[in-house]
Amino acid sequence: MRNKLGIQSVDDMNGLELRLLHQLYEEVLIKRLPDRPLTVEDLKSWHRRWLGNVFDWASH
Structure with missing residues (x-):
């Protein structure tokens, strides 16, 4: 899995994932x-749709 946005802070990643999950919801x-x-x-x-713009999964 590759972080396409280069986010390094756990708090930043958690915040982004939560915002994207809310949008998907x-x-x-x-x-x-x-x-x-x-x-x-x-x-x-x-x-x-939730995390496709954030991560690349090599197996998908």
Whole structure:
């Protein structure tokens, strides 16, 4: 996993992750919650949307 933004402070990373999680929550769970059972693909997609701009995962 590579930190694409070069953030070195744990507090800075925690703050960024929390802000991004809040944005994802607003978008997915409030505005666009699927009207069907959730799938593993939904969760994987949300995870990529949450942290995809922050980290590169070599295996993905």
